[in-house]
Amino acid sequence: xxxxxxxxxxxxxxxxxxxxxxxASGYTFPDYCxxxxxxxxGQGLEWIGWVNPNRGVTSYAQRFQGRVTMTRVTSISTAYMxxxxxxxxxxxxxxxxxxxxxxxxxxxxxxxxxxxxxx
Amino acid sequence: QSALTQPPxxxxxxxxxxxxxxxxxxxxxxxxxxxxxxxxxxxxxxKVLIYEVSKRPSGVPDRFSGSKxxxxxxxxxxxxxxxxxxxxxxxxYAGSNxxxxxxxxxxxxx
Numbered sequence: 425x426x427x428x429x430x431x432x433x434x435x436x437x438x439x440x441x442x443x444x445x446x447x448a449s450g451y452t453f454p455d456y457c458x459x460x461x462x463x464x465x466g467q468g469l470e471w472i473g474w475v476n477p478n479r480g481v482t483s484y485a486q487r488f489q490g491r492v493t494m495t496r497v498t499s500i501s502t503a504y505m506x507x508x509x510x511x512x513x514x515x516x517x518x519x520x521x522x523x524x525x526x527x528x529x530x531x532x533x534x535x536x537x538x539x540x541x542x543x
Numbered sequence: 544q545s546a547l548t549q550p551p552x553x554x555x556x557x558x559x560x561x562x563x564x565x566x567x568x569x570x571x572x573x574x575x576x577x578x579x580x581x582x583x584x585x586x587x588x589x590k591v592l593i594y595e596v597s598k599r600p601s602g603v604p605d606r607f608s609g610s611k612x613x614x615x616x617x618x619x620x621x622x623x624x625x626x627x628x629x630x631x632x633x634x635x636y637a638g639s640n641x642x643x644x645x646x647x648x649x650x651x652x653x
Binding site for chain 1: 544546575577579581583588589590591594595600630632634636639640641642643644645646647
């Protein structure tokens with residue numbers, strides 16, 4: 425079965441960077457897009473961007489451009505999201521999530537990674 | 544790009560029907576038939592209920608249905624059950640390889 429297993433919780437200082445990983449199994453990793461979505465405490469879902477694991481093509485939401493980088497290592501079926509210049513309002517649960525194409529629905533989600541930004 | 548607009552809350556009694564709206568613009572909801580709906584329980588990851596405006600993945604009960612008119616998409620939950628109490632989110636393709644989510648609607652079963 426499809427599984428997306430994310431790295432563990434992180435606590436960071438304002439201004440620092442964080443990397444969240446997402447290891448995929450149960451399907452052919454390059455054949456699906458990987459999205460990153462976050463959810464601040466008590467808030468809604470916010471799309472951050474996506475990476476096409478096959479070609480490494482990325483697209484980021486405008487508000488994250490310049491601060492986020494999404495990459496993948498296909499040999500180990502793992503996607504990464506790096507977010508820099510962290511602020512307190514970046515505190516959220518970060519999800520990786522799979523879809524067939526950018527147009528398709530998200531059909532599988534990771535368990536989420538809590539990133540806490542606090543001084 | 545702003546989030547799609549959903550009512551913060553909705554409610555209904557068991558057995559009733561409830562409709563949740565999701566309003567965007569001609570650049571997202573109105574421009575593409577790629578609207579999805581997700582159900583999320585507290586502390587859990589979302590689960591897809593509807594894709595491409597009105598299609599249901601296998602395993603999703605037909606009590607859940609989707610539609611779209613102009614820039615507004617809708618999710619209808621018929622025959623409300625206690626375990627339908629959850630948060631519901633719409634999403635839409637927004638062009639240029641971008642995706643937008645709605646702000647979410649908390650559904651309460653009275």
